[in-house]
Amino acid sequence: MTYRLHNFFRSSTSTRLRAALNHKGLAYDYVPYVLRDGETRTPDYLAMNPQGLVPTLERDDGAFMMQSLAIIEWLDETHPEPPLLPADPDGRARVRALAYMIACEIHPLNNLRVLFRLRDQFGADEEAQKDWFTHWVTTTFDALETALASSDRTGTCCHGDTPTLADICLYAQVWNNRRFGIALDSWPTIARIYAGLDKLPAFAAAAPPEQPDAG
Amino acid sequence: MTYRLHNFFRSSTSTRLRAALNHKGLAYDYVPYVLRDGETRTPDYLAMNPQGLVPTLERDDGAFMMQSLAIIEWLDETHPEPPLLPADPDGRARVRALAYMIACEIHPLNNLRVLFRLRDQFGADEEAQKDWFTHWVTTTFDALETALASSDRTGTCCHGDTPTLADICLYAQVWNNRRFGIALDSWPTIARIYAGLDKLPAFAAAAPPEQPDAG
Structure with a gap:
């Protein structure tokens, strides 16, 4: 294939x-x-x-x-x-839940077509769009930090020491946050996991600046 | 358990x-x-x-x-x-994609905390909230209708003739749409699938009006 x-x-x-x-x-x-x-x-x-x-x-x-x-x-x-998911059902449920926290609670609210809609329907300027974007990142990253920091299943990655679907969503979201300059200082566990992922060639090569169409 | x-x-x-x-x-x-x-x-x-x-x-x-x-x-x-997912990987990917169209592109934009945020940040009244809600339902239901109507894998349900994860998301979203009175006339395949699901006791018993806290 x-x-x-x-x-x-x-x-x-x-x-x-x-x-x-x-x-x-x-x-x-x-x-x-x-x-x-x-x-x-x-x-x-x-x-x-x-x-x-x-x-x-x-x-x-x-x-x-x-x-x-x-x-x-x-x-x-x-x-x-x-693998990108653990072998045990409880581990799989945990990894999917962490992934969906980002994929269902942050990203859908903050993508380009939503920011355009805020501009078109409510006249949201760049500053208002940044407030909106930051609000949803903060709301879920606060909860994600708690979920990660409070679990003994969190390792160097979101679940143990090898990357899963949750790490893929976390890594992509942290890159997305840079659009509005959101730093990770408030979320030390997320920051630590992101830094580890960014050292892995599979992740680093997926980062936006590495792509052929990067402006 | x-x-x-x-x-x-x-x-x-x-x-x-x-x-x-x-x-x-x-x-x-x-x-x-x-x-x-x-x-x-x-x-x-x-x-x-x-x-x-x-x-x-x-x-x-x-x-x-x-x-x-x-x-x-x-x-x-x-x-x-x-089962709630087909046995074959291609079928599973199709069912998950249909489910995520709703779960990642409609619901996150339209839940209560988002409507509250629109009110608080942009002063969105009930009418503006309805426009927002309807916009995201329409955008994705138009694409979902196309995806369902154009595939020979669609049956009485979203994928074949037994309910899957996609039907669960569709059924819940159609109920949610009633909050703002959105009719299904523009989406005949979605309407047909919903009507079939609503005849299944497992689905009908999950509907909001059937719950003990329904107002």
Whole structure:
């Protein structure tokens, strides 16, 4: 199987999928899109992904996959080593819950189309958008810090000492936070885990500045 | 194992988990919270669930589980019959993608704390909140309708003829839409699937009006 990754360097969900592909040792062709220019709203793109969102993973059997977390679960099922979820159900539930704290409570509120909507419906300027963005990061990172710092299952990574789906979401979100200059000082466990992940080649190579379309 | 479900009748994520528990034939004690009164922001609740969100599933082994989709995956792993995900990886990826379209692109933007934030930060009145809510439902339901109507894997349910995680999210979201009176006329496939689900006792019993705390 070969892969084409339709994505955007700064997109947090694209960063997640790049880290997962790298972690599994899977090569892919990189196909960039400029979100601000509507390049994912064309008929051709919508035929691949009816939401008009990145990323889309195109497979050489003709399938187009959407929704980063669904694709990562599929990668973990079809390419089990190295794993991105623990083997035990309780561990899997913990890792998924940590991942969804970010994927369901921060990212959906802070992506580009939401910031555009705030501008269009409420006249939110850059400062108001930053307040909004920071509010949702802070609300969930406070809870995530508590969840991580209070559990003996937290290791050098979110769950033990090897990266999981939770680390993938954490790493991508910390990169996304830089858009509005949010520092990690209030969240020492998150900061420690992020710093460790950023030393792993699979993660570092997925970071936005490393991509061919980085401005 | 016995369960206590800490939840709120109108919460969409609570509806999801009730439907999943019912579908698996698992009984639970119902513990209601009034979100508007801050009952999930108390120290006791935050000790169970650091996000202060519903639902929380309490197990008799002392574990507290959070994030509805993580709990439902756990239920499916520990109580496999009847399944809530297909057996094949491609089917599982499709069901998860459909579920995440709702869980990552609609619900996070439209829950109560977000509507409160719109009111507090931008002065959004009920009408502006309705516009916001309706915008995100419409954006994703348009794409979901396309994804469902264009696939031969769609059956009486989102994927084949038995309920999956995607149906659980769809059913809960359609209930949530009623908060602002959103009709399903524009989305005939979603409407058809919803109507079928509403005839299943496991789903119908999970609906908000059926709960003990329904006002």
